[in-house]
Amino acid sequence: MRVTVGHLEEFPAGALKRITVDGLPPLVIGNADGTVFCLKDECNHGEANLSEGDLCGFELLCPLHSGSFDVRSGKAIKRPAKRPQVRFDVEIDDDGTVHVRSDEGPDAARDEEVAVRVTAGRHEL
Numbered sequence: 197m198r199v200t201v202g203h204l205e206e207f208p209a210g211a212l213k214r215i216t217v218d219g220l221p222p223l224v225i226g227n228a229d230g231t232v233f234c235l236k237d238e239c240n241h242g243e244a245n246l247s248e249g250d251l252c253g254f255e256l257l258c259p260l261h262s263g264s265f266d267v268r269s270g271k272a273i274k275r276p277a278k279r280p281q282v283r284f285d286v287e288i289d290d291d292g293t294v295h296v297r298s299d300e301g302p303d304a305a306r307d308e309e310v311a312v313r314v315t316a317g318r319h320e321l
């Protein structure tokens with residue numbers, strides 16, 4: 197499934213946004229020094245939204261216990277986070293349209309129109 201989530205202008209450097217897409221868990225999409233990334237928003241250590249955390253370079257810090265993840269790979273960097281965070285591929289068209297690709301969802305093999313809701317994270321610029 198490939199889902200259009202917005203335009204590059206909506207994801208300025210340092211921004212974190214929570215995005216809800218039908219058929220997927222809530223996502224955090226952000227821009228780390230020009231690299232747009234997408235991870236599952238709920239931290240795999242507890243019940244915190246990473247979209248409310250802090251972005252420091254390519255490191256996303258969880259707001260609850262300060263565990264952290266590398267946004268490029270989802271790999272856990274700092275404890276108490278230990279397991280990699282679920283990561284989704286981001287594709288950007290020449291015109292700046294941003295898409296998230298997922299193998300999850302009810303019909304993952306098909307590109308389709310699905311409802312997308314964007315919620316500004318704490319660090320929207």
Ligand code: FES
Pocket residue numbers: 239240241242243244258259260261262263264275276277
């Ligand atoms: S809930 Fe994220 S590190 Fe604990």
